[in-house]
Amino acid sequence: MTLAAPEIAVLGSWAATGLGLGLWLWGWFAERHPIRKQRLQDTGVVLLFAGILTRVVTKDQAFGVWDWFLLFVSPLFMAAALWRLTRTETPKP
Numbered sequence: 150m151t152l153a154a155p156e157i158a159v160l161g162s163w164a165a166t167g168l169g170l171g172l173w174l175w176g177w178f179a180e181r182h183p184i185r186k187q188r189l190q191d192t193g194v195v196l197l198f199a200g201i202l203t204r205v206v207t208k209d210q211a212f213g214v215w216d217w218f219l220l221f222v223s224p225l226f227m228a229a230a231l232w233r234l235t236r237t238e239t240p241k242p
């Protein structure tokens with residue numbers, strides 16, 4: 150069985166989505182330290198939306214309204230999360 154590149158991308162996107170959702174839930178329910186909590190949630194958001202965008206781009210059907218909405222909104226959430234990750238990094242000695 151040989152996998153084509155789009156199939157590998159979709160499998161990787163599901164893995165990223167699962168990992169992102171897990172990190173987001175861990176940050177929401179299990180982490181008590183506020184900075185670590187924010188960083189876990191931001192990392193989860195980036196992985197979650199990256200996986201969703203990969204699946205939207207690699208699907209065979211024409212884009213619908215929901216797909217266009219995700220294409221425009223997801224990068225905004227990802228950029229905000231990445232910006233917060235840079236703002237909450239550990240200061241260098």
